[in-house]
Amino acid sequence: SYELTQPPSVSVSPGQTARITCSGDALPKRYSYWYQQKSGQAPVLVIYEDSKRPSGIPERFSGSSSGAMATLTISGAQVEDEADYYCYSTDSSGNHGVFGGGTKLTVL
């Protein structure tokens, strides 16, 4: 079955830029989405359709996609950005969803 691959963890100091990658064979043809999940809470959409930011999401969150890799960038990461981040996309048919394994972002 189709898989999306993320690094298990990323660590940065406050104010630094955090980059989280997501690789998958179908990404050249399918949009990527990014979700932030803090402990005990439901996921929150932070990037959709590769690079669009929902209203209410800080400008320091941005997304990009090139070839088989999507990237979530947090420019000037804040302590409150500490969370698990998941990429999401669909398989080549577009009918089956798939999440990456998640990346734990530590900001300290």
Next chain:
Amino acid sequence: QVQLVESGGGVVQPGRSLRLSCAASGFTFSSYAMHWVRQAPGKGLEWVAVIWYDGTDKYYADSVKGRFTISRDNSRNTLYLQMNSLRAEDTAVYYCARAMYTGTIDYWGQGTLVSVSS
């Protein structure tokens, strides 16, 4: 505002069945596809199933295909997940989530916990 409220979780023995519900409000339910996503304790998100806005198409993860059935009642603004032949590995928090016509999953409920144990 958009609200999604799951219910029906609990403790169930292996091999038994359970039906989850998701009550939607604050938007035109019949215009949106809906997903179920689950998260085992301490693990990542796993996509489970999707149903089209009108119920005509449904798709499932390989891990639940043939055991779980997604359905909806647009007159009641409610999404369902019928789970049969439950296994220990189905233990998870189950979230319902709304998807725009573009495919974006934009709103999530708070989840309901299903624990499969003898």
